[in-house]
Amino acid sequence: MSSQTVLPIDRNSVADLSASRSEPSWMTELRLKALELAGSLELPKLEKTRIDRWNLTSYGTYKAPARLQGAGALPEAAKLLLGDSGETTNLLVQRNSGIVWSELSGELAEQGVIFTDLETALKEHGDLVQKHFMTVVKADENRLTALHAALWNGGVFLYVPKNVEVKVPLQAIFIADDAEATFAPHVLIIAESNSSVVYVDNYISEDGKEFVHNGIVEVVAKAGANVQFASVHDLGKGSTGITYRRAVTDNDARIEWIIGELNSGNAMADTSTLLKGNGSSSDAKVISVGKSDQKLNLTTRAVHFGKSTPSDMITRAVMQDEATAIINGITKIEKGATGANGEQTERVLMLSPRARGDANPMLLIDEDDVKAGHAASVGQVNPEHMHYLMSRGITRTEAHKLVVYGFLAPVISEIPLENVQKQLQALVERKLGQ
Template sequence: MTTQTILPVNTESLKEISLQNNEPAWLTELRLEALELAGQLELPRLEKTRLDRWNTQSYGAYQATNVIDSLENLPMSVQGLVKDENLEGSLIVQHNSGVVYTHLSSELAKQGVIFMDLHTAATEHGDLVKSYLHKAIEKGENAITALHAALWNGGVFLYVPKNVEVTLPLQAIFLTDKETATFAPHILIIADTNSSVTYVDNYVSGEIEGNVVHNGSVEVFVKAGAKVRYATVHQFGNEVTDLSYRRAVVENDGAIEWIVGEMNDGNAMSDTSSILKGNGSSTDAKVIAVGSGAQKLNYTTRAQHFGKNTPSQMITRAVLREQSTAIINGITKIEHGASKADGQQTEKVLMLSPKARGDANPILLIDEDDVTAGHAASVGQVNPEQVYYLMSRGISRTEAEALIIYGFLAPVVSQIPLEGLRTQLQALVERKLGR
């Protein structure tokens, strides 16, 4: 069955938007090519999930935003996310269709670090952006990626020069609170040879009267010997459909670490992938998800091994309440020639209601003999024996179940690189669990 994609913008309107933003000609052309593809391609086919039954049409229209000069002028809905004094030095905030606040610490600027919205970077660093934009996540993969390539706005461009080690995390906040505004940030990160950086972002929604589609993409390029830690928390309300692709390309001896908190209230799909291109490259992905209400969730984590001696580790934990459903996929692909690769993955789903449904699907695709690979998967409910043991120590049933749930999620929560973010995620877990 073919589902026709209804385009939220026509060619002339897209040209006008690109002109208003003073985008270079190559970017305008790229957008127009992507829009044409979006009208031809189908939605991605997900395991046991019908995207055509989700709200995937509420893109709204591009709306210009006003830059602010002080964090005090940020919307109250995100004020609490920038209180950590360590984060205020390097911060980008996007509000609906555009970035409204950008600040890079003077120390990092002196070292040659570039941290700005992607629109500006496409003009000021055009050759660099053009070389990498849509190279990890290609515009023609499906209708979602094509629409994103045509419509993306705001976003982040982060470049870390050779041999530069960024010790403090850089942060970005993405807020949608207007259903009529297109919200499709694109994150492009390039960590040059032997550099290191930690990047943290939050996706938040305010009070929205209608529906919004977040169509977001993250591309990370990890050069030889570089190390990137990417931490992200999505906490959209139930009015937002979250469609997110994340992909890293890792060269010789490079490393990418993903830490993902999927804490949305609406339907959500994400695909987090690491392409281990170089020898000795590695990836470590940890994903936590909590579903509630009638949410439908589909989360995939991938590691594709091309280089030799490439380890990958993937851990996903999902907790489901009420009538929520989740499909959790782990895919390890070891290509021919990737000798000495080691791919390990674990997917676990904990259901707190008899009406909740979860699927954990570990998949190993191996085209090389001299490798190590393993997987583990489980789907179940809270163990009554564990509850009984804790209650026998004077702990109430409610608190006993909470302790078990937090212990179940701990392998991911404990890895969050910032104390403030760990505290935030813990609070989001409690909210999602109705505690």
């Protein structure tokens, strides 16, 4: 198989790109090795999805953006997400291939918190980055992870020192408005022992721009750390969204995922937690709304290694028109993970007879002393619910909206920033109302 000919960049271009950023030699070597892997590895095998038929070639080229001189120059899309306050402290903004805005409060900086773009972190905190980069998600997993390792740009580096509690959410906004620019941000979060942090990000693009978003999130939660991670993806029609999110939790650490998959193009997302430490826990809530002829493949996964490790996963998807959603929930309990408790629920609501939804719960258990359960359903709006609402004077249209919003409410209500919660609600209304 001659895979090298389909790769979006060659070895010399990768080396030149790394040199232009003055990256350390280890990163250059990592990029080049990853590109070599991408030429030999296969695409990921997705349940009931032919990802090889998607647009996976429109990566564009790296374009270094200019840093903004003031908050007033922020893109309008970013200003809308910031709400009425317009607060730009504790905020990163990436536009296409790189960061254009980065600001951390002096108070957090004095506590040792690092919140900057990954390119800057490579220069100023190289040892920390090298220790953790592409260790949670490995470059050699498949062709897409290898390409990400070779092409990543911009991104976020968040480091919270031991015993530090970050009491305000940290926010990142990723905007793709140039289809010819590579858009492959990497988010790396390291929470040291007994620390806590809330991180929120948004991904935005306009309809009609054909490009590939190939992003990876890595979260390292040390003993007793608590990380809340919220993300809303709203990439427009023409986009292809590829996202791997993965956390590793040490003893008594906790990760909470709150995910809104609201892209308008084809999208694949894999949100996983590796519960390595005893007493560590994971909670994942995911919603998705599909329309037109979208193809969505969403996987939520918890792998239990440690003892007494609870995990909970809830995924809710609403499909309309001819959209297709493959929803996978995977609970894997390894041998020796006694006292583990894995629960999962996948529900798909179809608003059109042409829409398709598959809910695939999987329990893979290699230990006896555990608890595990799952629930899954695929169906249309319950006519009894509609009748109940309409009998109280509510119109059919409004009753329909209330049923759908109630279906998605368990995730929307968990978003930790009020303005982002409102934005997610507005996105859902927009997708359902068009």
